[in-house]
Amino acid sequence: MMYCNLQKTYRSGKRSFSIDIEASFKLNTINVLYGNSGAGKTSLLRLLSGLDKVDSGLIIINNNEWLNTKNKTFLPVHQREIAYVFQDYGLFPNMTVLENLEFVKKKINKVLLNEVIDVLELTQLLNTKPNNLSGGQQQRVALARAILQEPQFLFLDEPLTAIDETLRYKLQSYILTLQQKYQFTVIMVSHNLQEVLKVASHVCAIDNGKVTKQGDPKILLSNNKENVLTGIVLAMYEREVNVLIGTQQITIPKTYILSQNYIIGTVIEIKF
């Protein structure tokens, strides 16, 4: 189990944004930080990785302290065994794909290198520079490079945002396959509920810098309001919307839907 209790206030001019989060993550599974844009998901990932300094807090992994501001424990970033795939992928433009992969370690694990190239279908791209790759290809290279670090933790910051639906589906499968194969702990940022339900074993919903729900991904579908259910939009017609509620698909008139914004894949509230 990974436990964290972190406080941090980000200041930019007169604006400030506070994170006050107590959360736990399951090791050797896929955990997802779920929430809208600006909720604090990326900030939490950066605080966990040590890229941003906390104001106060604690991070414990199986009784090992990564961080404890009370006794001034701070495990340096590179000792946390984290591989991080950033939103912009962070591939080095001066190196080819192969050079990017080989840069990870002085003595690269050749067996793993060939395996990763094979699984992520990179053979044709090895001598290409990142700027000449599509978003999906860059994403695969970044994933491959992260896995070659042989990390204990794989942090993915909204890696599937800028990718079309078909490719996103394929990459979700890659992430699942890779996690099952190498058994690292994935903490992934996402604001797509379908994605969460597909890949996550554990979810931590964040809003305005605070945890609102955490546990099994299905908790995201529950709602405390009377006569209101939460569902995901699957398809939209002129007067009706096809919605997934729990495991059931139903088609309901638009008049039942509380929110005005029903884009495919988004969460909506339905009044009965």
Add this chain to the structure above:
Amino acid sequence: MDFEPLLLTFKLACITTILLFCIAIPLCYWLVHTRSKIKPFIETLVSMPLVLPPTVLGFYFLVFLSPNTAFGNWLENILGIKLVFSFVGLVIASIMYSLPFMVHPIQSGLAALPKSYTETARLMGKSTWMILTKVLLPNIKPAILTGLVLTFAHTIGEFGVVLMIGGNIPGKTKVASIAIYDEVETLNYTAANQYSLILLSISFLILLSVYLINGGYLKRTIR
């Protein structure tokens, strides 16, 4: 025409450019990554030569390094280093005077790179040296080229600082710009014109090469 001032000018420009590059890289890395409160003061000091008359800078160097001050006295009598009216003093003054021309382009280049390059490399356990030499600097080649060329060209054109700190000692501190002034003073316009024409041509060619390389014109022609 005496070629010594020209050779001395290029020697000064080469040494200044190389040393300033070595100083500017760690300084720029620090300026880009630091959140220290002294950063604005350092940035102001770096930019001072842009607005300060060269004679002012030269005057303070002259005063500060002369044997009449404690520091100058310590340098000359204890360490045996004479900086005023010497080539070494000229190099130090040139470095200070050309600082913004090297620092500004490189600092802008580094600041424009995504933070994720440095952070990814840090998470891999790479040292700052490795991050700089393998990741950051190779991705800001145009900025480095601009910094190198501007510093070189600016040092070639120095006059005020050189005159103040170096004087006019043939073979030691008499650079081309001083030689031109000398020739005009003695009404030898032909020699002044020869020096001027050479400096003008070289400065033009150097700047042209930067625009051609950074604008990608050479690559397009080769293709």
